[in-house]
Amino acid sequence: MKTAMMQAMIFEGHGKPLLLKEIPVPEPGDDQVLIKIIACGICRTDLHVLDGELTKPKLPLVPGHEIIGTVAAAGKNVQDIKPGDLVGVPWLGYTCGTCKYCRQHKENLCQNAKFTGYTLDGGYAQFTVAYSKYCFKLSEQYHNPESAPLLCAGLIGYRSYHMINPDAQNIGMYGFGAAAHILIQIARAQNKKVFAFTRDGDAKSQSFARELGAYWVGGGADTPPEKLDASIIFAPAGELIPKALQDLDKGGTVICGGIHMSQIPAFSYDLLWEERAVRSVANLTREDGLNFFDLLKSITVHTQTELFLLPQANEAIDKLRKGQVKGAAVLVMDQPGD
Numbered sequence: 001m002k003t004a005m006m007q008a009m010i011f012e013g014h015g016k017p018l019l020l021k022e023i024p025v026p027e028p029g030d031d032q033v034l035i036k037i038i039a040c041g042i043c044r045t046d047l048h049v050l051d052g053e054l055t056k057p058k059l060p061l062v063p064g065h066e067i068i069g070t071v072a073a074a075g076k077n078v079q080d081i082k083p084g085d086l087v088g089v090p091w092l093g094y095t096c097g098t099c100k101y102c103r104q105h106k107e108n109l110c111q112n113a114k115f116t117g118y119t120l121d122g123g124y125a126q127f128t129v130a131y132s133k134y135c136f137k138l139s140e141q142y143h144n145p146e147s148a149p150l151l152c153a154g155l156i157g158y159r160s161y162h163m164i165n166p167d168a169q170n171i172g173m174y175g176f177g178a179a180a181h182i183l184i185q186i187a188r189a190q191n192k193k194v195f196a197f198t199r200d201g202d203a204k205s206q207s208f209a210r211e212l213g214a215y216w217v218g219g220g221a222d223t224p225p226e227k228l229d230a231s232i233i234f235a236p237a238g239e240l241i242p243k244a245l246q247d248l249d250k251g252g253t254v255i256c257g258g259i260h261m262s263q264i265p266a267f268s269y270d271l272l273w274e275e276r277a278v279r280s281v282a283n284l285t286r287e288d289g290l291n292f293f294d295l296l297k298s299i300t301v302h303t304q305t306e307l308f309l310l311p312q313a314n315e316a317i318d319k320l321r322k323g324q325v326k327g328a329a330v331l332v333m334d335q336p337g338d
Contacts, residue, residue, distance in 0.1 A: 008125035009313045009331075011061040014052035017314045018063070018124070026121070026129045033081055033132045034073040035089065039145035039307075040123030041066030042316055042329040043152045043178070044236065045091065048260040049118055050317065057118050064123030064331070065091040065116035066151040067130075068142060078132040086143050087135040088151045092283050093120045094131050108283035115283075124313055126333050136289050146303045149328035150292075153178035154301070155284050158292040160232045160257040161186065163279060168229035168252070169193055174220060174244060175235030176205045178328035179257060181212060182301055183232070188213040189299045195224045195247075197240075199323060208304070208326055223247065232257050241278060242267035250274040257281050305330045 004025040009018040028034045046063050048054045067089035071081055081087060095102055095110035102110050116122045116130065142150070157179040164171070171187055173180040174197040184194050193216075196209035200219035209217045216224055220240060227249035233240050238261045244254045245267065256278065272278070304327025308316040316329045 006126040007310060008062050009310060011050060011057065011063050012059060014050070018050075018317075020311050020313075023125075025127045028073055028075045028078075028129045030075040030077045031131055031133070032075045032129045033071045033078055033087070033135065035067065035069040035087060035128050035130060035135075036072045037067055037069040037123055037126055037128060037333050038143070039068050039148045039330050039332045040064040041148035041152065041178070041305075042313075042320055042331065043149075044320070045152070045259050046117065047317065047321060048236070053260045054118060058120070061117070062121040062123070062125050062128070063117045064125075065089065065093075065118070066148045066153070066330075067116070067123035067128065068138070068145065068148045068151070069123075069128070072127065074132065081132045081135060081137060086138045086140060087130075088138050088142065088147070088289075089116055089123065089128070089130045089135055090151045090155055090284060090289060091115055091117070092286070093134050095134075106285075108285045108288075113283070124310065124331060126310070134286065136286075136293060138293070145307055145330045145332045146305050148330045149178050149182065149303050149305065150296075150301075153328055154182045154303075155289055155292055156257055156281060157183035157232075157234075158186070158295070159284050159288050160255045160281050162288070162291075163255050163281065164230035164232070164253055170195060170226055170228045170230075170249075172197060172224065172228040172231035172244060172247060174231060174233040174240050175237075176209050177234060177323075177325075179234045180232075181208065181304055181327050184209070184212045184214060185301045186295070186299055193226075195226075195228060197222070199235075202323065204326065205323070228252060231255065233261075234258060236261050238262040238264035242271055245271040245276055245278070248276050251276065253277045253279060255279055255281060259283075303328060307332050
C-alpha cells in the first residue's frame with residue numbers, strides 16, 4: 001500500500017529557516033488521535049524554539065502548538081474523542097501522572113512532560129498526532145483559523161490572569177500582542193481598567209489597544225497615571241520587571257507570562273518591598289483549558305489574525321519577530337475555499 005504523504009514545515013536546527021517537505025502522514029498510537037489540521041497559530045514560544053532559547057527540541061521537528069483540526073482516526077484505547085470531532089491541541093502534550101507534581105495536581109510542572117511543537121511534533125503541517133487526553137474537544141463555533149490563537153495565547157493569558165487577585169481593578173499588560181489582545185477583552189468584560197504598554201513608539205499597537213478598550217496606553221518606559229493593582233508581562237524583556245514593580249501599588253503582583261525572558265537587571269529592594277510579588281507562569285493544565293473555554297461561553301472574544309499559507313511560515317515568523325503582525329499570525333493548511 002502506498003504511504004500517505006503530507007506537507008510540513010521542518011525545523012532542523014537553530015539559525016536555519018524552516019524547510020517545506022513532503023513527509024509521511026503520522027500514524028496514531030494506541031492513546032493518540034490523528035488530526036487533519038485546519039490551522040495552527042504562530043506563538044512567540046515558537047520563536048524561542050527556533051532561536052535556540054529553548055534548548056532541547058526534538059530534531060527534526062514540526063513546530064507549532066496552537067492547533068485547530070478535525071480527528072481523522074483514533075487509536076484503539078481512545079474513548080473520549082471520535083473521528084469527525086473538532087479538537088484543539090495546546091502546548092502541554094503529555095504528562096506522566098505519577099511524579100510528585102502530577103500527584104499534587106500540578107501537571108503543568110510534570111517532570112516528564114512532553115510539549116507540542118517542541119518535544120512532540122506540532123501543527124505546522126497538514127496532519128499531526130496528539131494524545132487524546134490532552135486535546136480539547138471543541139464546539140463548531142471554533143471551526144475556523146481565527147480560533148487557533150486561543151490554544152496558547154488565550155490559555156496562557158487566562159492562566160496568568162487567574163493568578164492575580166480577582167479584586168484587582170487596575171491591570172497592566174506589558175507587550176500588546178496575541179495574548180494581550182485576547183485577555184483585554186476578558187478583563188474589560190469584567191469591568192477592569194487595562195493599562196497597555198507597548199514598545200516605545202509603536203503607534204500601531206497602541207492604536208490597537210485603544211480600539212479594544214484600554215483605559216490608558218503608553219510605551220514601556222512611560223509612567224501610567226494611576227498605580228496598578230497587578231500586571232502581566234507578555235514581552236520577553238527582563239528589564240520590564242523592575243519597571244512593572246515601579247508602576248505597581250503596595251501588595252500587587254507582577255506575573256511573567258512567557259516561557260523565556262532576557263536577563264533581568266538588578267534593582268533595589270524598595271521596588272519589591274511593601275509586599276509586592278513577582279511570579280512566573282509555567283505551561284498550563286488541562287483544567288485551565290476547560291475553565292477557559294467554559295468562560296468563553298459567557299464572554300465573547302474576537303481574535304485579530306493575519307493568515308498565511310503553510311509554505312509562507314518563514315515569512316509569517318519574520319513578520320511576528322519584527323512586531324508587524326496585528327494580533328496573531330496563523331498558518332492555514334488549505335487555500336480559502338478548498
